[in-house]
Amino acid sequence: MVIIYTFSLAVVLLFSCERDDDIKIPFGYDPEFNYLTVLKSSPGYAYEQSDGYPELTYQDPADEHLVEIKTIYKLDSVAGKGDEIDNILNLFNWVHNGIRHDGGNSSPDPENSFNILNYCSETGEGVNCVYMSIVLNEVYLSMGIKSRVIHGNCKKFIFNGDWHAFNIVYSNLLGKWIFLDAMKRAYFTDENGNMLSVAEIREQLIRGQTLELNKDADYNGNPFDKDEYLNYLAKNLYRFSCSLDSKFGNYGIFHLTDVNRVYVHLDPAGEKQEGLGVAINYFTSNPDYFWSVPE
Numbered sequence: 199m200v201i202i203y204t205f206s207l208a209v210v211l212l213f214s215c216e217r218d219d220d221i222k223i224p225f226g227y228d229p230e231f232n233y234l235t236v237l238k239s240s241p242g243y244a245y246e247q248s249d250g251y252p253e254l255t256y257q258d259p260a261d262e263h264l265v266e267i268k269t270i271y272k273l274d275s276v277a278g279k280g281d282e283i284d285n286i287l288n289l290f291n292w293v294h295n296g297i298r299h300d301g302g303n304s305s306p307d308p309e310n311s312f313n314i315l316n317y318c319s320e321t322g323e324g325v326n327c328v329y330m331s332i333v334l335n336e337v338y339l340s341m342g343i344k345s346r347v348i349h350g351n352c353k354k355f356i357f358n359g360d361w362h363a364f365n366i367v368y369s370n371l372l373g374k375w376i377f378l379d380a381m382k383r384a385y386f387t388d389e390n391g392n393m394l395s396v397a398e399i400r401e402q403l404i405r406g407q408t409l410e411l412n413k414d415a416d417y418n419g420n421p422f423d424k425d426e427y428l429n430y431l432a433k434n435l436y437r438f439s440c441s442l443d444s445k446f447g448n449y450g451i452f453h454l455t456d457v458n459r460v461y462v463h464l465d466p467a468g469e470k471q472e473g474l475g476v477a478i479n480y481f482t483s484n485p486d487y488f489w490s491v492p493e
Contacts, residue, residue, distance in 0.1 A: 233433035244467040244483035257445035264340035300324030304452040311336040344368040350434030362434040464488035
């Protein structure tokens with residue numbers, strides 16, 4: 199059954215941290231803490247029936263805002279003449295190279311690609327990972343590429359002082375979702391060079407299997423430690439949230455912009471989190487529904 203809840207954002211931010219775990223999880227992110235141990239403690243998923251669940255949707259590239267994005271930023275030229283994966287990575291690199299990350303900055307309002315890109319260009323300031331993901335999402339949608347902004351959260355927290363946003367992009371060529379993190383220009387492959395989805399990365403972390411980081415990954419132009427990054431991801435791959443409808447300008451989570459917020463949350467069995475404040479929230483422990491292939 200789908201359960202719908204609405205919460206006050208202030209209540210969620212201040213009081214959603216649970217402290218009853220056998221493993222005491224630090225508030226925020228502590229690079230010295232082993233988050234992989236916590237991820238491995240996950241009970242798995244319930245795989246409950248998803249009949250009647252709302253459909254995850256993706257905006258048509260003919261939308262006037264998406265057409266404007268594609269035209270103004272000449273995204274056909276950015277994508278290039280290569281195959282689908284080349285196009286996806288060229289657009290990914292364009293967003294990463296054009297926006298510096300600043301995890302403490304959530305200034306641009308409204309929260310859409312036009313405003314975020316203009317803000318970064320005019321001020322030279324960076325923005326947080328959510329904003330970077332919003333831009334990448336709207337860039338992909340404008341090109342007819344199915345994409346979602348995913349919020350990765352830690353065990354029993356919707357907000358614990360630190361969470362992470364990244365994108366999933368559907369490749370028709372590979373027949374699967376691909377994990378892309380614009381903050382780090384990062385994606386992962388297995389030992390055979392196959393690009394991996396979020397679900398595959400999560401599973402391979404739990405099983406201790408090979409995860410190869412792309413060689414051109416960087417943070418604001420600088421190299422970073424792969425193991426520390428994987429520890430950070432282990433923290434934020436415990437549970438997930440996303441907007442039900444992937445489309446232009448439907449976020450507004452930092453400024454409470456007047457948009458229709460409907461979110462879907464994927465939780466391990468028996469560990470339903472609180473929902474995003476001032477939103478309609480759907481909860482599931484069925485990854486096949488949450489990561490369903492777009493039509």
